[in-house]
Amino acid sequence: MAKGALSNQIRMLRFMAGEMTQAELGLAVGVTRQTIAAIEQGKYSPTLEAAFRIARVFDKPLEEVFQWEEG
Amino acid sequence: MAYREKLAAVNFTAMALVYAVYFTIVATRPPEARLLDMLWLFGMVATAHALVAIGGNLAVRIQSGGGAADERDRAIERRGASIAYAVLLVGMILVGVVMPFTEAPGKIVNTALFAIVIAELTHQGVILLSYRRGWHG
Numbered sequence: 001m002a003k004g005a006l007s008n009q010i011r012m013l014r015f016m017a018g019e020m021t022q023a024e025l026g027l028a029v030g031v032t033r034q035t036i037a038a039i040e041q042g043k044y045s046p047t048l049e050a051a052f053r054i055a056r057v058f059d060k061p062l063e064e065v066f067q068w069e070e071g
Numbered sequence: 072m073a074y075r076e077k078l079a080a081v082n083f084t085a086m087a088l089v090y091a092v093y094f095t096i097v098a099t100r101p102p103e104a105r106l107l108d109m110l111w112l113f114g115m116v117a118t119a120h121a122l123v124a125i126g127g128n129l130a131v132r133i134q135s136g137g138g139a140a141d142e143r144d145r146a147i148e149r150r151g152a153s154i155a156y157a158v159l160l161v162g163m164i165l166v167g168v169v170m171p172f173t174e175a176p177g178k179i180v181n182t183a184l185f186a187i188v189i190a191e192l193t194h195q196g197v198i199l200l201s202y203r204r205g206w207h208g
Binding site for chain 2: 030031032034035038041043044046047050
């Protein structure tokens with residue numbers, strides 16, 4: 001299996017969206033603030049559905065929010 | 072601490088405290104104790120556990136406001152349940168396959184109960200550790 005890591009731009013996108021808080025993003029996506037924090041830190045990989053929901057909140061395509069980096 | 076992390080802590084502590092008392096009593100009393108006495112003791116301990124767990128869960132809910140489980144909570148729950156299942160399986164093999172040939176009924180019953188308690192402690196413990204250490208299944 002190919003090794004790699006999922007990274008994301010959520011923190012920057014939140015900042016650009018008027019300092020949106022993790023709790024506000026969590027509410028919009030339907031997950032807890034702790035889950036958003038875990039996703040941001042790369043500790044938890046969201047489901048495809050949650051990833052699309054996050055991208056939809058920022059009105060960005062999925063690949064601008066999440067990136068797959070080959071290890 | 073998040074709501075579900077607190078719930079796991081309460082459930083772990085309630086079970087550990089109450090059943091520590093039960094198994095201490097069972098281990099230190101004479102081996103010829105009647106099965107009915109053991110069942111009576113278990114009934115009291117199970118009732119105490121239910122009361123402590125319900126009270127603790129209500130207190131956490133009032134303090135934290137509750138909330139539905141999200142996908143990460145469910146992933147952590149699955150991890151806890153799958154590891155606890157393996158623990159329970161080992162305990163049940165011991166109780167159902169090995170002990171009937173060598174041990175008295177009272178000891179078999181208590182070992183089965185011990186396996187269930189250890190499996191549930193594993194379940195809640197893994198959930199608690201997963202939240203604290205960032206293991207998300």
